[in-house]
Amino acid sequence: MDFEFSPEHVALRKMLREFAEEEVRPLAKTIDREHRVPWETLKKAAKIGLLGVPFPQKYGGMGAGETGYCIAMEEIGRVCTSTITNIGAHIGIAAMAIYLDGTEAQKQKYLVPLASGEKIGAFGLTEPNAGSDAAAIRTRAVREGDSYILDGSKIYITNGPIAGICSVLAVTDPTLGARGGVTAFIIETEWEGFKIGSQENKMGIRGSSTSELIFDNLRVPQENVLGKVGLGFVTFMKTLDYGRASLGAGCLGGAEAALEAAMQWAKARNQFGTYIAAKQSIQWMVADIACEVEALRSLIYRTAWLIDSSRPFSREAAMCKLYGSEVASRAINKALQIHGALGYSSDFHIERGWRDARIAEIFEGTNEIQRIVIASDLFQQIGVRIRS
Amino acid sequence: MTFMDDMSMATEPRDIWVVAELGADGQASPLSLEIVGGARMMADGLGCYVHAVVMGTGLGDVAPQLIAAGADRVHVADDPALEHSDARCKVLGDLLAAQPPEVLLFSASRLAEDVAPRLAQRFNTGLLAHCTSLQMDEIERMLIGTHPVFNGEYYELAACPSARPAIATIEPNTFGPPYPDSYRIGETETVAMDLSGFESRVQVSGPVEYVPPEVPLRKAKRIVAAGRQAGDFESVKQLAEALGAHVAGAREAMDEGWIAEEQVVGATGETVQPDLYVAVGIRGDTYHAFGIRDAKFVVAIHPEKDAPLVKTADAALVGDPPKILTELIEALKS
Amino acid sequence: MRVVVAIKQVLDPTGFTVNRRAEKVFVNREEHIINPADRCALEVALQIKDAVGAEVVVLCGGPERANDALRYAWAMGADQGIHLTDKLFAGADGLVAAKLLAAAIRKLGDVELALTGDRALDTGAGEVGPRLAEALGWPHILAARTVEINNGAVRVIASVGHQFFAMQAQRPAVVIVAAGANKPRYAHGGRIMTSYREWKPEVWSASDLGLTEADVKVAIEKRGQAFPPERQPGTILSSADELVGMLKRQRIIS
Numbered sequence: 001m002d003f004e005f006s007p008e009h010v011a012l013r014k015m016l017r018e019f020a021e022e023e024v025r026p027l028a029k030t031i032d033r034e035h036r037v038p039w040e041t042l043k044k045a046a047k048i049g050l051l052g053v054p055f056p057q058k059y060g061g062m063g064a065g066e067t068g069y070c071i072a073m074e075e076i077g078r079v080c081t082s083t084i085t086n087i088g089a090h091i092g093i094a095a096m097a098i099y100l101d102g103t104e105a106q107k108q109k110y111l112v113p114l115a116s117g118e119k120i121g122a123f124g125l126t127e128p129n130a131g132s133d134a135a136a137i138r139t140r141a142v143r144e145g146d147s148y149i150l151d152g153s154k155i156y157i158t159n160g161p162i163a164g165i166c167s168v169l170a171v172t173d174p175t176l177g178a179r180g181g182v183t184a185f186i187i188e189t190e191w192e193g194f195k196i197g198s199q200e201n202k203m204g205i206r207g208s209s210t211s212e213l214i215f216d217n218l219r220v221p222q223e224n225v226l227g228k229v230g231l232g233f234v235t236f237m238k239t240l241d242y243g244r245a246s247l248g249a250g251c252l253g254g255a256e257a258a259l260e261a262a263m264q265w266a267k268a269r270n271q272f273g274t275y276i277a278a279k280q281s282i283q284w285m286v287a288d289i290a291c292e293v294e295a296l297r298s299l300i301y302r303t304a305w306l307i308d309s310s311r312p313f314s315r316e317a318a319m320c321k322l323y324g325s326e327v328a329s330r331a332i333n334k335a336l337q338i339h340g341a342l343g344y345s346s347d348f349h350i351e352r353g354w355r356d357a358r359i360a361e362i363f364e365g366t367n368e369i370q371r372i373v374i375a376s377d378l379f380q381q382i383g384v385r386i387r388s
Numbered sequence: 389m390t391f392m393d394d395m396s397m398a399t400e401p402r403d404i405w406v407v408a409e410l411g412a413d414g415q416a417s418p419l420s421l422e423i424v425g426g427a428r429m430m431a432d433g434l435g436c437y438v439h440a441v442v443m444g445t446g447l448g449d450v451a452p453q454l455i456a457a458g459a460d461r462v463h464v465a466d467d468p469a470l471e472h473s474d475a476r477c478k479v480l481g482d483l484l485a486a487q488p489p490e491v492l493l494f495s496a497s498r499l500a501e502d503v504a505p506r507l508a509q510r511f512n513t514g515l516l517a518h519c520t521s522l523q524m525d526e527i528e529r530m531l532i533g534t535h536p537v538f539n540g541e542y543y544e545l546a547a548c549p550s551a552r553p554a555i556a557t558i559e560p561n562t563f564g565p566p567y568p569d570s571y572r573i574g575e576t577e578t579v580a581m582d583l584s585g586f587e588s589r590v591q592v593s594g595p596v597e598y599v600p601p602e603v604p605l606r607k608a609k610r611i612v613a614a615g616r617q618a619g620d621f622e623s624v625k626q627l628a629e630a631l632g633a634h635v636a637g638a639r640e641a642m643d644e645g646w647i648a649e650e651q652v653v654g655a656t657g658e659t660v661q662p663d664l665y666v667a668v669g670i671r672g673d674t675y676h677a678f679g680i681r682d683a684k685f686v687v688a689i690h691p692e693k694d695a696p697l698v699k700t701a702d703a704a705l706v707g708d709p710p711k712i713l714t715e716l717i718e719a720l721k722s
Numbered sequence: 723m724r725v726v727v728a729i730k731q732v733l734d735p736t737g738f739t740v741n742r743r744a745e746k747v748f749v750n751r752e753e754h755i756i757n758p759a760d761r762c763a764l765e766v767a768l769q770i771k772d773a774v775g776a777e778v779v780v781l782c783g784g785p786e787r788a789n790d791a792l793r794y795a796w797a798m799g800a801d802q803g804i805h806l807t808d809k810l811f812a813g814a815d816g817l818v819a820a821k822l823l824a825a826a827i828r829k830l831g832d833v834e835l836a837l838t839g840d841r842a843l844d845t846g847a848g849e850v851g852p853r854l855a856e857a858l859g860w861p862h863i864l865a866a867r868t869v870e871i872n873n874g875a876v877r878v879i880a881s882v883g884h885q886f887f888a889m890q891a892q893r894p895a896v897v898i899v900a901a902g903a904n905k906p907r908y909a910h911g912g913r914i915m916t917s918y919r920e921w922k923p924e925v926w927s928a929s930d931l932g933l934t935e936a937d938v939k940v941a942i943e944k945r946g947q948a949f950p951p952e953r954q955p956g957t958i959l960s961s962a963d964e965l966v967g968m969l970k971r972q973r974i975i976s
Contacts, residue, residue: 008918011794012911014753019908026604049911062911072911268678342675347656474861498882501864505852509820514941517847520973521948534948537846538735540973542747543948544845551817551941561971589861589895594887598867598879601905631975632884664974685974687965699956703968706958715962720975 005067005301012068016075019048028080031207032352035199037162038207041083046117050076051090055099059107060116066242066307070249070300077253081356082207084250089158089208090114092243093364094121097167098186100242101227101235110165110186119164124154124213125236132369134169135178135233139215141170141185146222148172148185150193150215156363160196160211163189167226168213169236176230184232186224193218204355241314243364245303248320251328251360252296254353258328258335259289261350265339276338285334292327299323315377322370325360332357401552403437404430405489407480408454408462409499414446416453418565419495423558425566427493428458430524436490439463441579443470443479455574457566465579472588473502479581481510489553491524491531500557513551520559531556539663540684605651608634611662611683613653615670616640617691623713624668630720631664638670654679669709672697689713723776723871726830727767727800728823728838728854729760731784731791735843742952756791759839759901766869766899767837768799768907774871777801779833781826782923783811783819793917797909803923804830810928810935815942816845820853822938825931827858834893835876840865840900851898862896863889867903 005013023044031038045051054069055061062068069091077084095114098106113119130136139152150170154160166187173181187194197212227235263286266277276282303320306313332353336343343350361367376386404427408420420440427438440459442450444466451462463483469475480503484492492507494500496518508515516522516533520543523532531554532547548554605611610633614624618641628635637647639654653660654676661682668689670676673696680686688701689709698704705712737751756764767778780795782788783806792803806822814822827833836858841848855862866878867886878889878897909917928938950972959965969975 006918007790008915011790011797011914011918015794015908015911015914026606047910048908053911057912057916063915064911068911068915265678268681269674342655345656477856498864501848502852502862505816505849506856506862508817508849509853509856512817512941515816515847515849516942517845517849532945535846536973538843539846540950541735542740542950545945545948546942547945548942559973560976561973590863590889590891592887592889595885596879596888598886600867601902603902664969685969685972693958698958701955702953702957703965704956704958705962705965712962716965719962719966 005071009064009068009071012062012064013071013075015048016050016072019044019050020075020079024076024083025079028082028207028349029352031080031082035201035206037086037209038083042086042117042120045087051087051117051120052095052115053091055091055095055111055115059099060112060114065304066245067301067304069246070304073246073249074253074256074300077250078257079253080207081250081254081353082205084253085158085205085208085359086120086162088243088247088250089123090121092246093123093239094159094163094165094167096242097123097184097226097235097239100238101184102186105223106186106226114165120159120162122157122159122163122166122213123239124157124166124168126154126156127152128155132366134236135182137169137171137182139168139170140174141172141183141220143172144219148183148220148222148225150185150187150218150220152215153197154213156200156210157213158208158210158363160213161199161209165189166213167236167239168215169232170215172230172232178233180230182232183229184226184235185220186226187218187220191218191220203358204352205359240365241317242307244317244321244370245300245307245313247360247364248296248303248317248324249300251324251357252293252300254328254357255289255293255296255324255331258331258350258353259286259293262286262289262335262338265342269340282338285338289331289334292330296320296324296327315374318365318370318373318377321360321364322367322374325357325367328357328360399488401488401490403439403487403489404434404491404493405439405441405484405553406459406493407495407500407503408440408442408450409495409497410442410444410447410450414449416442416450416457417495419497419558419560421453421457421566421568422560422563423493423495424454424457424459426522426558426563427491428566429563430491431458433524433526434490434529437461439487439489441465441480441483443467443476445470451574451576452570453568455572455576456568456570458569458572459574461575461577463577463579465581467581467583469583469586469588472586472592473499473590474588475583475586476503477506477510478586479579479583481507482581483579484511484553490529492553492555494555494557496557496559504555504557508555511553513553513555514548516546516548516554516556518559519556520562522556522558522562530554603634605634605636605653605658606660608660609662610634610664611636611653611660612666612668613637613670614641614646614668615672615690616644617669617671618709619669620710620713621646623710623717627666627668627713627717630717631666633662633664633666636660638667638672638676667697667701668713670697671695672700689716723770723774723835724779724830724833725767725770725776725835725837726779726781726827726833727760727764727795728781728836728850729764729791729795730757730839730842731755731782731788732757732842732844740949742949745947745949747947754787754790756794757839757842757844759841759899761839761906762901762903763837763839763899764795764798764800765904765906766866766897767835769904770835770869770871771799776835776871779804779830781806781823783807783814783822789923792923793921794909794914796921796923797913797917798907799909799913805923805925806931807925808928810933810938813940813943814938815940816847816849816853817941818938819850820857821933822931823850823854824857825933826926827854829926829931835871836860836894836896837869837899838896840898848898851896855896858894858896860894860896861891862898863891864898865900866897867900869897869899
């Protein structure tokens with residue numbers, strides 16, 4: 001058993017660490033304050049292959065696999081949650097759907113510009129009536145000749161305002177429901193009939209843009225059906241599975257940042273005659289964060305290994321997302337406490353980290369859903385079927 | 389061509405040679421005099437002579453100064469072509485090939501950066517660069533130099549056991565000021581050279597306008613920061629200019645309208661790691677101190693001797709900041 | 723046009739701390755980086771490649787781990803990487819380094835420009851560039867900020883003190899690039915992957931370079947470490963002159 005990363009992944013991490021410190025960190029406060037997407041960073045990220053980390057080089061990606069992708073999410077997530085959300089939604093779900101179920105022609109036409117960062121991607125699943133209950137979507141895709149006409153809307157879509165290409169789920173046969181009645185499509189946002197709604201005003205990740213996607217008589221050619229007609233739900237659920245491990249890696253980065261910050265402050269802050277690092281209450285908080293970070297790290301990279309070696313990974317990926325989001329929240333909460341009033345200051349990065357962390361327990365499948373996924377998978381192994 | 393370019397030495401290597409340079413005033417530079425003085429002490433320990441070489445134009449007054457500092461013989465090479473590194477290497481190289489030194493010392497100057505390594509390679513010998521301390525082991529007749537590494541994080545000692553001449557370039561304040569003795573006797577010799585038809589392989593023109601890439605505050609090597617008690621922000625800016633430093637401040641300097649938010653140093657601002665941080669009128673609470681915890685050398689200028697930053701600074705000046713700044717800017721000019 | 727860049731791998735300074743009282747260097751994390759000034763030199767070479775289409779060959783001496791430096795240099799865009807290694811090269815000083823590089827450049831042939839950084843972090847000497855020029859019999863230009871190819875010459879803006887001068891030399895020449903002259907590009911992640919999976923540097927030993935043990939005898943030997951004085955917090959000085967003297971003595975200003 002070898003717990004070392006391969007030399008190419010070590011070298012990749014080093015380069016990304018430098019990129020994160022030099023290009024991402026200096027803008028983190030500004031993009032949160034100004035509520036804007038760091039376009040300059042995304043352009044630089046495209047140049048180093050950071051917008052297509054896991055995808056093979058023949059599709060314009062880095063060819064670094066899931067392990068490389070988790071490393072990237074960890075390194076950038078350590079420095080700015082908004083930026084990693086932009087990148088994660090783009091790679092982990094929008095482009096990933098096309099990579100997993102796209103035809104070769106679709107990959108050449110859509111995956112290549114996404115992986116090379118020429119265009120940004122968004123993943124259109126959620127609707128006002130369909131969050132955790134994704135099967136309740138109502139966006140309709142009606143067959144008309146050799147195209148489909150899409151009508152409906154999606155809500156809370158990351159990268160909505162900046163995407164050039166979207167993977168969208170719509171109902172093709174209302175009588176069949178999720179099994180057989182729902183189809184995935186690739187749409188280009190320049191097409192007639194596509195519109196975005198206003199930007200959402202969020203508690204955190206304010207450097208990431210989230211909005212409604214509105215389809216009004218949007219004509220989609222049948223070549224843009226992603227995967228099989230009627231089996232769109234399968235494509236989308238499979239994509240979300242893959243996205244979970246890397247999301248957990250982003251949370252790992254955030255938790256590591258919280259731990260580092262807490263320790264630096266514990267060293268610098270003097271009260272009662274010595275640094276607060278000498279106080280047991282602080283030591284215990286640091287030890288607790290560190291244990292969880294260590295466990296999370298092992299979980300993330302073992303799951304990345306499962307994915308890279310084509311082994312089953314759904315349960316572990318759900319654990320990455322569930323545990324990662326909760327570890328990150330606990331870590332930043334303790335770090336805030338350790339910083340005292342400074343942790344509450346909007347001019348200091350801990351407060352932003354605290355606001356940014358909260359969403360991880362909700363999006364990409366709420367933690368309640370993750371628990372169901374994990375329990376279903378476990379019980380299935382002893383013959384109990386929970387999921388319908 | 390082999391690398392053992394055999395310098396069939398006319399004689400055994402002997403004596404300590406110093407390449408002396410001129411200051412802006414046309415006199416021997418203080419560093420050159422310091423090195424000649426140091427060479428004198430080494431030569432007395434080894435029982436040999438000190439030679440000084442000076443190259444350039446307008447060298448009239450320099451030889452007596454070098455002799456007073458400790459040189460036994462001064463070699464004067466006077467020619468306008470000697471402004472070029474190629475000419476210096478040729479003249480010095482030929483001179484030293486004919487009279488090979490045991491030790492060859494340079495000021496740690498631009499001239500030395502150009503010439504010393506080339507001579508060291510030509511003579512197949514070692515170079516101890518940027519020495520802040522230099523000793524001659526008199527028993528082994530071996531030169532040992534101490535030089536900074538990793539931008540002065542620590543120092544390494546290096547020796548040149550057998551290659552000759554042992555070459556070293558020397559930083560100021562290594563030997564201490566020389567004792568000029570105007571009664572010392574020494575010889576002055578004109579260096580025979582033929583630079584007619586000399587053409588430098590490098591053509592230099594200028595100075596020219598060039599703006600180097602901007603260095604962000606978090607990477608600045610020198611910072612002058614203002615606080616509430618700074619009094620006069622103009623003199624803070626002038627001090628920054630005199631030091632080639634970035635201007636910054638504690639949060640209150642932004643409240644005073646002196647600096648922008650990006651220039652605030654502290655927990656809620658920027659964390660900096662300069663080699664030199666001069667805090668003018670900053671009391672220095674924990675939150676500001678957090679931003680400078682990695683600064684290498686902190687200077688506090690403040691009216692209160694009990695101010696937190698005065699108590700933790702590497703050096704502090706207590707008094708009226710505008711007045712101290714005026715004196716400091718003046719002291720830096722000299 | 724063939725351009726050679728000589729790079730050096732140095733210990734990552736963020737991985738060690740110096741305890742002045744204990745007079746010891748504590749290496750918490752032993753990692754190596756490409757010497758920052760050499761990265762700037764590599765960036766200069768790659769900009770020349772972008773502008774006039776040159777072939778960039780990177781040379782690096784050192785133990786096995788120098789491979790990582792060469793792979794990253796290739797990933798940044800260099801065309802070829804050569805690892806100069808041999809047990810005879812252990813402990814090489816500036817004299818020997820210049821000989822190795824000169825031998826490699828002669829073996830490569832058709833080299834018009836050699837670039838290297840002005841100072842290595844771990845020695846601070848700044849000697850290898852001019853030494854290399856002398857070993858090759860080429861002119862050199864120090865402290866280059868910008869470098870351009872112009873007909874048969876190389877045109878440089880270089881710093882001298884606080885000013886900048888325009889300098890020019892016919893090729894072949896050695897140009898020594900100032901640290902901080904530019905912002906080196908990042909290597910593309912895909913190329914980093916490929917640099918380990920499909921590429922590897924060439925390896926040249928002493929015999930490949932035509933060097934014998936006598937050729938690579940060092941002149942300088944390390945004899946130990948010394949440390950700056952312990953920090954004295956709360957030192958109150960009495961005058962601006964005293965402060966300036968202290969800053970000069972501690973070599974914070976010159």
